[in-house]
Amino acid sequence: MVLNGNLRELARLTAEIEQFCGLHGLAEDVEFDLVLVLEELFVNSVRHGGCEGVEDAAEVRLTMLADGIALEYADRGTPFDPTKTPVPDATAPVEERLAGGLGIHLMRQIMRDFEYHRLDGWNRIRMRRPIPVEGT
Amino acid sequence: MIEVTQETRAGWLVVGVKGRADAETAEQLEAALRSAVDQHSKVAADLGALDYISSAGLRAVLQSARAAQTKDVEFAVCGMSAPVKKVFGMSGMQHLLTIHGELPC
Numbered sequence: 001m002v003l004n005g006n007l008r009e010l011a012r013l014t015a016e017i018e019q020f021c022g023l024h025g026l027a028e029d030v031e032f033d034l035v036l037v038l039e040e041l042f043v044n045s046v047r048h049g050g051c052e053g054v055e056d057a058a059e060v061r062l063t064m065l066a067d068g069i070a071l072e073y074a075d076r077g078t079p080f081d082p083t084k085t086p087v088p089d090a091t092a093p094v095e096e097r098l099a100g101g102l103g104i105h106l107m108r109q110i111m112r113d114f115e116y117h118r119l120d121g122w123n124r125i126r127m128r129r130p131i132p133v134e135g136t
Numbered sequence: 137m138i139e140v141t142q143e144t145r146a147g148w149l150v151v152g153v154k155g156r157a158d159a160e161t162a163e164q165l166e167a168a169l170r171s172a173v174d175q176h177s178k179v180a181a182d183l184g185a186l187d188y189i190s191s192a193g194l195r196a197v198l199q200s201a202r203a204a205q206t207k208d209v210e211f212a213v214c215g216m217s218a219p220v221k222k223v224f225g226m227s228g229m230q231h232l233l234t235i236h237g238e239l240p241c
Binding site for chain 1: 195
């Protein structure tokens with residue numbers, strides 16, 4: 001799906017994820033995680049990536065895999081690799097840790113197999129939400 | 137969408153939070169929690185009807201907890217569902233909160 005650079009798009013994004021999860025019979029915790037990670041990415045693009053007010057600012061694609069869900073996210077924002085930002089320092093003052101990076105921190109705990117490319121003015125991120133395979 | 141209510145229960149000012157605490161509603165949530173902190177010496181956020189929380193919502197709760205700390209106001213969070221609790225856990229900052237399983241919710 002394609003998103004405009006406006007936080008009001010969150011409702012549409014959430015509805016789309018719910019539909020995807022319903023279609024594939026995914027558990028509620030998987031749906032929760034996908035909504036959370038995509039909100040964090042999209043809010044970052046709009047608030048910090050310069051996507052505010054940009055039409056067709058971001059693209060989202062979810063694909064079922066044998067061992068989870070592939071999440072692809074792209075935005076036209078300023079170059080930013082969320083897979084490479086420093087891990088928050090647990091000893092840093094609380095104010096500093098609350099100020100930023102919390103969303104990316106959550107994303108990194110939920111998701112696996114991060115890939116990032118900057119291509120033709122787009123940030124392209126790919127990652128996987130693992131789902132335990134039955135019988136293993 | 138988020139709905140916030142306020143009532144006094146067993147000596148606590150209980151802020152009931154219902155709906156979704158996301159980037160769109162975080163501001164409203166933080167304003168409600170901070171206002172409660174300004175009114176009472178014991179504030180509890182009852183998150184029993186909270187379906188979803190992202191980093192924006194988390195930040196609203198944690199900032200309010202910090203504000204309470206500086207004012208010597210007791211600030212507790214209770215009634216969290218398993219998925220909401222998981223997000224608090226992942227933040228690594230749940231030590232800022234007094235987390236009650238049942239009381240005063």
